[in-house]
Amino acid sequence: MFGLTDCNNFYVSCERIFNPSLEGKPVVVLSNNDGCVISRSSEAKTIGIKMGSPLFKLKEIIKDHGVIAYSSNFPLYGDISARVMEILRISTPAIEVYSIDEAFIDFREVPDNEISAIGHSLIKKIRKGVGIPVSIGVSKTKTLAKVATKLSKQYPSTKGFCLMSKESDISRVLKKFPVEDVWGIGRAHSKMLASYGVSTAYEFILKDEKWIRAKMGITGLRTWRELQGENCISLEDGTPDKKQICTSRSFASDLSDFEDLYKAIATFASSSAEKLRKQKGVCREIIIFILTNPFKESGLTHNQSALITLSEYTDNSLVIISNACSGLRAIFREGYQYKKCGVILSSIIRKTDLTPTLFASIDEISKSNSLMSVMDEINSKYGNKSIVTAAAGIEKIKANQNLLSKRYTTSWDDIIEVKV
């Protein structure tokens, strides 16, 4: 059996830990630049706020219902996530961290009759130890565990835990389960399935295997099998290395100056390089992209990217930045209002797998290595971006974050005060 732990309304729940007065009220957390809603409390869902809706369209509903909105505070959410995962890790045979708010649990070696007690105790431990509500679903495959988790959220009587093991229980559930809510079936396939009269997970598994393969490829077939209890998606141990590393942002206001874009690209290149060194990787490809605002009806559109292939693998920020910037020079055009840009590192291998090149001296390599580790050390000790390259500039890129809570658990300056 596989379990899936899912933190309820995760970002909102994180905000509520340090501000209990938010309990019972409609609360939302916004994306970067306070653009869209990316997390909603159950009260916010009830009054009809949809996932991903832009803030400016919600002005009225927010006023009418006294909705409380927060800017996203990722240092806080990341730290709370790590605490949840730690409890899961020490209390179960093995877990796979699947996202910031979800983890699969390996129950394969645990007798069926013990799973339920473990599940309920995990929910209590996390509530008490970290302060957030979680739901747990358990079944024969990861895809079915996802279904079970959804049920545990849907029905309060489950107290956040749902175990689906009996064949008859599973088919009873699947008969009512909308096919578009199945893990692995997205918008496009839902639409296609609907056109063939398939609307529930049960109708989906009744379809012929060959038909599924032809219409939905090998991944669709996997989902089809998983729903029938056949294990196709295994549990990953450890976090696999990233194959691509991307840093990108939308700007608070449009940029049309080369200089401004240059600073942004240099900053993002530097962040990506830092992430690359963190996973002890080196890359050989850099992709940069610049986009104009897709929502603007007037104005010129220009979406362009450049791929730079380096002659040697590197993790050196200076090399990555200067190449990213020459890429920008090649695609930048005057007269456009740019809204977003980003830097993607690709063609990544582990640094230890690197074959030393004939043309760089040992001296140069070790110089580069020590420079980078000193940079990383300073930034880790004195705070992110304490030391930056001149290209990135000293001013930070402005983002709208007017509704930000404090970094209660990761910054001494923001630590909570107790007033006597």
Added chain:
DNA sequence: TCTGGGGTCCTAGGACCC
């Protein structure tokens, strides 16, 4: 005025190899 930021995997088709 105002619309997120990350990722992964699969597939089809073209270029190329012998």
Added chain:
DNA sequence: TCTGGGGTCCTAGGACCC
């Protein structure tokens, strides 16, 4: 008249996830 049969690698784009 008739024009092989087996591969690999790369890339762009689509689908999906949170």
